[in-house]
Amino acid sequence: MAKPQIKPPYKLSPSGFKFGYENCKRCYYRGIREGLSEPGGFPSVFSKYDVVHKKSTVGMRTTDLIPDMPEGTFIKGPGDKFLESTNIDCGGNNVGYISGKGDAFLELDDGSFAVVDFKTSALTQKGALSYSSQLHAYKYALENNKEDKPRLSPVTKLGIISFVPDIDLSMKKLKDDIFSIEHKASWFEVPIDDKWFMGYIEKIIKLVADDNTPETKPNCKACDYREKGK
Numbered sequence: 001m002a003k004p005q006i007k008p009p010y011k012l013s014p015s016g017f018k019f020g021y022e023n024c025k026r027c028y029y030r031g032i033r034e035g036l037s038e039p040g041g042f043p044s045v046f047s048k049y050d051v052v053h054k055k056s057t058v059g060m061r062t063t064d065l066i067p068d069m070p071e072g073t074f075i076k077g078p079g080d081k082f083l084e085s086t087n088i089d090c091g092g093n094n095v096g097y098i099s100g101k102g103d104a105f106l107e108l109d110d111g112s113f114a115v116v117d118f119k120t121s122a123l124t125q126k127g128a129l130s131y132s133s134q135l136h137a138y139k140y141a142l143e144n145n146k147e148d149k150p151r152l153s154p155v156t157k158l159g160i161i162s163f164v165p166d167i168d169l170s171m172k173k174l175k176d177d178i179f180s181i182e183h184k185a186s187w188f189e190v191p192i193d194d195k196w197f198m199g200y201i202e203k204i205i206k207l208v209a210d211d212n213t214p215e216t217k218p219n220c221k222a223c224d225y226r227e228k229g230k
Helices: 015-021 025-033 044-057 125-129 132-143 194-209 221-228
Strands: 010-012 072-075 095-100 104-108 113-119 155-165 172-175 178-180 183-190
Touching: 010 025, 010 194, 015 025, 015 132, 015 194, 025 194, 025 221, 044 104, 044 113, 044 155, 095 132, 095 194, 104 155, 113 132, 125 155, 125 183, 132 155, 132 194
Parallel strands: 010 095, 113 155
Antiparallel strands: 072 104, 104 113, 155 183, 172 178
16 A cells, blocks of 8 residues: 555656556546555566566667667666656646656667657557557656656657567577577557647646545446445
8 A cells, every 4th residue: 555645746657647547537546645556466577577678678779679660779768767757736736746667768869869668568559559648757757857866858759669479489498497488579659749748647636636536437346346345
């Protein structure tokens, strides 16, 4: 259980937008204001894959990984440091800020930067666009950083790299009990729309700053689970 946030400024995690705010606003609100966590969660293997992807790509040319990526180099950048934005003040008690860790950062050949997220799953372009809010949040935090927090500017590209195990191939034994699995990597660029994002984040801040708990999403399994547990 996280520490409840009962007054502004409210800390907003980019990873909580797609699977929290966009899934059930009641669950998202209670997660911030009451510190309630979602039942279940992602298997730890996906976090381990993320670590491998980060370590494997730092220093690599983008086009050596995927030929149609924007030309540049994977950099450690902020690495494992938290990105944190200055306060976003929407008036009154409607104040929040963005705090979270990005997956990967690129220094592009034109001197600008890109923010990339790794996904170990098959994606379509439409599926990649569903992570737009998360990527825009990292961009905002990097360009509007709190003092002593990581900064990269300007961020001119956002995107997802999807790593998918090739099920048509068998594992390769390297030595003893060590095996490798081949993955196909695909690049999905996500268009930048700063105006849209500012409207989006303002809605979130106003939601969490309101003292009235939102209604549950119809058929929300987490809300139903909590009700049955009372």
